Amino acid sequence: MNSTLPSSFNIPTFTVAALALIVSFRSMILSQKALRLNELKEAARRPALQVELNDTMSKRGETGRFVRFDVSIKNRSDDSNSVSRAELLITCVHERQTPLIIKVQAQKSAAEGALNIPIRIDAHQTVLGQFEFDFNEEVVTNCSIRKYVLLLTDASDKEYQVERSHITEISS
Amino acid sequence: MTPVLIADATNRADIRELVRVHNYLHPGDVECAWGGLENQKHIVLLSLRFIRPVETRAVIMFDIAEKGGVIDAIIQARGFYLQPGKPDDRLTNTMDNPRILIEVGDLGFESIWEKLWIDALTRQFSDMGRGRSSSKLAIQFINEWRKLDRFQIT
Secondary structure, three states, X not given: OOOOOOOOOOHHHHHHHHHHHHHHHHHHHHHHHHHXXXXXXXXXXXXXXXXXXXXXXXXXXXXEEEEEEEEEEEEOOOOOEEEEEEEEEEEEEOOOOOOEEEEEEOOOOOOOOEOOOOEEEOOOOEEEEEEEEEEEHHXXXXXXXXXXXXXXXXXXXOEEEEEEXXXXXXXX | OOOEEEXXXXXXXXXXXXXXXXXXXXXXXXXXXXXXEOOEEEEEEEEXXXXXXXXEEEXXXXXXXXXXXXXXXXXXXXXXXXXXXXXXXXXXXXOOOXXXXXXXXXXXXXXXXXXHHHHHHHHHHHHOOOHHHHHHHHXXXXXXXXXXXXXXXX
């Protein structure tokens, strides 16, 4: 038989090879899609809290100062998370020096709506409540307070913050 | 015996505030690391990263020839008291000044320090003309110093 094809060419072999190529190409596309899907699922499981500040309040006592932050904490992740630390960062300036950040830890409180560490938040759930800070007036004596920041740290050490430059002071 | 380091903090309001504020708040956090300077084997640095109650950093520089005993006391006690002060302050006249206890855990520096101090003391004894016995004298000095460091009046 006279043919232009090389003698080694064989139609069944070519068909199988072409099919194998199509199948492997399809599996490559499928595995890429699966990888993308897994990446999306993984991203959705990453810790993602969203802290919103609803209200703030400050009150002076005889020796101390009481500061309260009303917040809502949303867990936007597909996994549950928890708030493991709550701190009040007070930025203050002493006699024209560089600003200093003083950290005060949230205190345990039995008051209604008070948030006490640790706070577990299930996936796609929201927690509402107040963090309370009570500290000696001496901590901020002779200094000008520039801002208050509520810093929350979750179980994976990720930090979230909300800030206020001024807090309404109510008389005790 | 836990040593007290009186550091010149006349230009470090942050350190003065850190120690002052510490009295009114929860115990703080600090990360410590020992270090040195390239080509200056006689210098030992203690880097302090204060995390709370005030976020700040400080590096204390020690010359082994002058302050080897203090470095050794910090390592043996695994900590020290930091007291901000002025250059001519002494513990005897600043007993009531505020100070904070800083824990310096086992940072893996102990074995390096042992060699550094022996080498530095050997050099010093050698410069004093003690010749071949310098190394032995250095080890004796360290042993005596540590006995003194552990001395307690009961």
